[in-house]
Amino acid sequence: MSDEQAQAGTAEGQGPVRITESIADQLADKREELFEEFEIRDAFPSDVLVEARKRTEDVYDEIEAELDDRRDLRELTTWTTDPADAQDFDDAISIDEDDEHYTLWVHIADVSHYVHPGSEMWAEALERCNTVYLPAYTVHMLPPVLAETVCSLVPNEDRLAHTVEMTIDRETLSFEEVDIYKSVIHSDERMTYTQAEDRIDEEGAPLHEECALVFELAEQLHEQRKEDGSLVLNPARDRAHTIVEECMLKANKAVTHELMWGRGVEAMYRVHPQPTPDQWNDALREIQEMEGVSIPGSSWDDPRKAVNAALEESPGRQLNKIQRAVLKVMPRAKYMNDPFGGHHALNFDIYGHFTSPIRRLSDLINHWIVHENDVPENLVELCDKASDKQKDGETAERLYKQYMNEIHLDPHAINNRGLEVLSDEEIAALDDEEKERVHGVDA
Numbered sequence: 001m002s003d004e005q006a007q008a009g010t011a012e013g014q015g016p017v018r019i020t021e022s023i024a025d026q027l028a029d030k031r032e033e034l035f036e037e038f039e040i041r042d043a044f045p046s047d048v049l050v051e052a053r054k055r056t057e058d059v060y061d062e063i064e065a066e067l068d069d070r071r072d073l074r075e076l077t078t079w080t081t082d083p084a085d086a087q088d089f090d091d092a093i094s095i096d097e098d099d100e101h102y103t104l105w106v107h108i109a110d111v112s113h114y115v116h117p118g119s120e121m122w123a124e125a126l127e128r129c130n131t132v133y134l135p136a137y138t139v140h141m142l143p144p145v146l147a148e149t150v151c152s153l154v155p156n157e158d159r160l161a162h163t164v165e166m167t168i169d170r171e172t173l174s175f176e177e178v179d180i181y182k183s184v185i186h187s188d189e190r191m192t193y194t195q196a197e198d199r200i201d202e203e204g205a206p207l208h209e210e211c212a213l214v215f216e217l218a219e220q221l222h223e224q225r226k227e228d229g230s231l232v233l234n235p236a237r238d239r240a241h242t243i244v245e246e247c248m249l250k251a252n253k254a255v256t257h258e259l260m261w262g263r264g265v266e267a268m269y270r271v272h273p274q275p276t277p278d279q280w281n282d283a284l285r286e287i288q289e290m291e292g293v294s295i296p297g298s299s300w301d302d303p304r305k306a307v308n309a310a311l312e313e314s315p316g317r318q319l320n321k322i323q324r325a326v327l328k329v330m331p332r333a334k335y336m337n338d339p340f341g342g343h344h345a346l347n348f349d350i351y352g353h354f355t356s357p358i359r360r361l362s363d364l365i366n367h368w369i370v371h372e373n374d375v376p377e378n379l380v381e382l383c384d385k386a387s388d389k390q391k392d393g394e395t396a397e398r399l400y401k402q403y404m405n406e407i408h409l410d411p412h413a414i415n416n417r418g419l420e421v422l423s424d425e426e427i428a429a430l431d432d433e434e435k436e437r438v439h440g441v442d443a
Helices: 001-006 021-037 046-054 059-068 120-128 193-199 210-226 239-263 276-288 302-314 316-329 361-372 379-406 413-416 422-430 432-436
Strands: 019-020 079-082 091-097 101-109 132-134 137-139 158-169 174-187 189-192 269-271 334-336 421-423
Touching: 001 120, 019 021, 021 137, 021 379, 021 421, 046 120, 059 158, 059 174, 079 193, 079 239, 091 210, 091 239, 101 174, 101 210, 120 276, 120 379, 132 379, 158 239, 158 302, 158 361, 174 239, 189 193, 193 210, 193 239, 210 239, 239 361, 276 302, 276 316, 302 316, 334 379, 361 379, 379 413
Parallel strands: 019 421, 079 189
Antiparallel strands: 079 091, 091 101, 101 158, 132 137, 158 174, 269 334
């Protein structure tokens, strides 16, 4: 196969899914219907936008002034890894090692420096609670004019961050020391997942050694989680995704353990109840009866380990069926002001979110609690609302994808390739074969 043919088979090579203006109008109508039904706020009020724009002014002078009260990590090798179409970069990592330890830094955009109680953006974030992702359409929690500029850890620019520095024992992978502090960082490179995946193998390339080292750590963390009984519903995840997932899980765990055991404070913890024994038995029986799937006898003592084993050893065509059987019996995770009950799927006794303050209210509030050591008075109400709004957003996404399928659009293809709306004039200029590939031309 030629390089050209291989490229044509990729999402980038195929180009965006093309639709007519008529189909675009139908999608817009459906979005409006869903936004009204689930009370999803799309456009931002003008006072919120004005405030956001003002916070993007005099950025460099503000960062320079902040250096007196923050750790200067600008000389520390740092990089981001995100999807190719990402608009904002809210987390970056750095890595080092010695004979006994790994040192992992997870740097998170310091959104709470710009968005805090008393600001218009904070009040709006409390209404929205999260970013809603529809295929080719995003409803942001924070104004993009802020989130995609001063809050984004873009390469070759100084940025304000909230850093979680973790010293991790090489043998046990447990925390030797955790330090959480405000910082100024300077990202050396913005990598896509594909670039990060390639960089692990490219000896001599910039950041090769760092990428290889952090994967060495992430792979061990991943295997340890599975051995401990953490549910891994996507066993085929590539190395770059493994790095990001494991580093963020470790940072989230470090922060919420510090909040609970180090300070004994309430926060927005993530609690995931477990299914009943009967529900687990129903799911495992359904999985066991699938063609080509078997659950090793040694893993039956823990249903999560049984599912992991089934996923790893089953034919690829059964992957989605196994996932559905599990998700069908899983209770919804929710935000609570205390962590007790733990996170069943991850098998963590305490867990919460910290690494995505641009898109989740829970993370933004936890940033504020960590820095101020103060808890919002209406924290329980905020936990309940964030849980409800997340459910509403996920339901709207499911119904929007369902509608796309009904009008013969592939939401998966749109997520991977993007969407392009062609005018009648642009369609008229295409040849017959190209016209046939524009959705809605013959409708």
